[in-house]
Amino acid sequence: MDEDFTRWQEITRSSEDGWVEDHITRLNGHGALFYKGGENGQYMRISPEGMLTVGTYEDAYPHIGEEIFSPAAQHRFESFDKALETACQLGGADFMTDMITAPTPEQDEPDYGFEMKM
Structure with a gap:
């Protein structure tokens, strides 16, 4: 369990730089959540239905699932894809570069030692 905690802290710290x-x-079917800033920073969340919310967060310790979100703006788009397109525009070149160079989920998530089969 200590290894998982340490890994989540590493993932949170990785957002300090991008x-x-x-x-x-x-993976849980809740859309997408992008964040930058470590334990306190900015976020963009997109619901599966196309609601884009942007704002700040605090207290993401040891990981983003423990944060306190403070929404600053929200807009519903016709689809998830349209909301994602707008998020890319809002995030600019830094966001796009960070997303393109990001590790895959397999590289990013802890290995729990079991395989899911469907």
Whole structure:
């Protein structure tokens, strides 16, 4: 369990230098969550229905799932894809570069020692 805690802290710290995606949000079917800033920073969240919310967060310790979100703006788009397109525009070149160079979920998430089969 200590290894998992340490790994989550490393993932949170990795957002100090650039935008990262919380792969758990997407894998659980809750849309997408992008954040930057370590324990306190900025976020962009997109619901599966196309609601884009941007704002700040605090207290993401040991990981983004423990944060306190403070939304600053919200807009519903016709689709997830349109909301993602707008998020890319808002994030600019830094966001796009960070997303393109980000590790895959397999590289990013802890290995729990079991395989899911469907």
